[in-house]
Amino acid sequence: xxxxxxxxxxxxxxxxxxxxxxxxxxxxxxxxxxxxxxxxxxxxxxxxxxxxxxxxxxxxxxxxxxxxxxxxxxxxxxxxxxxxxxxxxxxxxxxxxxxxxxxxxxxxxxxxxxxxxxxxxxxxxxxxxxxxxxxxxxxxxxxxxxxxxxxxxxxxxxxxxxxxxxxxxxxxxxxxxxxxxxxxxxxxxxxxxxxxxxxxxxxxxxxxxxxxxxxxxxxxxxxxxxxxxxxxxxxxxxxxxxxxxxxxxxxxxxxxxxxxxxxxxxxxxxxxxxxxxxxxxxxxxxxxxxxxxxxxxxxxxxxxxxxxxxxxxxxxxxxxxxxxxxxxxxxxxxxxxxxxxxxxxxxxxxxxxxxxxxxxxxxxxxxxxxxxxxxxxxxxxxxxxxxxxxxxxxxxxxxxxxxxx
Numbered sequence: 001x002x003x004x005x006x007x008x009x010x011x012x013x014x015x016x017x018x019x020x021x022x023x024x025x026x027x028x029x030x031x032x033x034x035x036x037x038x039x040x041x042x043x044x045x046x047x048x049x050x051x052x053x054x055x056x057x058x059x060x061x062x063x064x065x066x067x068x069x070x071x072x073x074x075x076x077x078x079x080x081x082x083x084x085x086x087x088x089x090x091x092x093x094x095x096x097x098x099x100x101x102x103x104x105x106x107x108x109x110x111x112x113x114x115x116x117x118x119x120x121x122x123x124x125x126x127x128x129x130x131x132x133x134x135x136x137x138x139x140x141x142x143x144x145x146x147x148x149x150x151x152x153x154x155x156x157x158x159x160x161x162x163x164x165x166x167x168x169x170x171x172x173x174x175x176x177x178x179x180x181x182x183x184x185x186x187x188x189x190x191x192x193x194x195x196x197x198x199x200x201x202x203x204x205x206x207x208x209x210x211x212x213x214x215x216x217x218x219x220x221x222x223x224x225x226x227x228x229x230x231x232x233x234x235x236x237x238x239x240x241x242x243x244x245x246x247x248x249x250x251x252x253x254x255x256x257x258x259x260x261x262x263x264x265x266x267x268x269x270x271x272x273x274x275x276x277x278x279x280x281x282x283x284x285x286x287x288x289x290x291x292x293x294x295x296x297x298x299x300x301x302x303x304x305x306x307x308x309x310x311x312x313x314x315x316x317x318x319x320x321x322x323x324x325x326x327x328x329x330x331x332x333x334x335x336x337x338x339x340x341x342x343x344x345x346x347x348x349x350x351x352x353x354x355x356x357x358x359x360x361x362x363x364x365x366x367x368x369x370x371x372x373x374x375x376x377x378x379x380x381x382x383x384x385x386x387x388x389x390x391x392x393x394x395x396x397x398x399x400x401x402x403x404x405x
Contacts, residue, residue: 019127027134027142031106034146038098042148043074045089045101051076052083052090055227062230077234077242078183080227081220085183105145105152112156119163120307121337132337137329137380138247144327151327154180158187158331162310168199174209181213186321188213193313196294198306242323247377251324253279255378283320290316308395311335315388319381329380332387339390 051061117123157180164173181188245254
């Protein structure tokens, strides 16, 4: 049995069985509620179900005035060719499609957990692991099941590609990443792993993946030029979905925009581009440091377990992307589990610190009623920064001297 440097409650003992049963009951009740209340949950799926039908009827699915049967605060944000991926569900009555989508995602989740367990970090039935997967990063997995987004499907595709990178099948990994990125575009940056990670690393898989991505994406212009024009316009217009902040989008850019807004409201004149400029400087700085490290320690990095580099890539992805939804943080569950099992203090001390600083819903201490809940909404982002530091620090100390990064 794997030994953990943390308190361990065996599932074979009575307390362990009780704790595991309670956790499974919580998850089952949550999922059961989602499955049976189609009017309250999986709101993103309502968009996916309505958008193809709107296109078929001659409406513009990117136009919020097109009277789509979706919540007013939502809109379709994927490239037009992605509409065809949702047609099998759009052809069904909503209630049936709702359950089919929910079941499809449950199957994808089961496959994702199996992939994680067999090829990345073992997911035993200990209480800590189950609790971490259930509640980790503000319950990222359950948030995606609740919202009805494609995040779990996206993660299954990405982690399949990561597995192929580890196994030396870089071209297959490149093709999968290129296809997965057709929806949200940003995952295409994971093609950047291919020249540096895995036994078959090289620039040719990167170029092949870039070619596949560009070729498939160009079909939007060739087959649906008018819809592609509307898609591009949706980014230029004032779209509140693209400026989400806090709990539902704890990204670096959102954090910087919040900080600039606070400074501006305090009476300090700030230009409207300040947050975006600070974000570009932050990302550029990280990129320069990363490229320097990859060049200086290329030989030593090549000798490391490729999974470690993939975990660092996931952490950098979350910290550098301009928009990182709450459920997207499930990509950090495995890197976090890796770090928590290896850092000297284990997960107990960080967990206690988080619990100590979690604010109440409403604090009567002057200033705390607004600042502490705001800080809490960015806890996943803060955790990602800490995990990046702990992971790099552990690698530097654990790799033998002649291989140390």
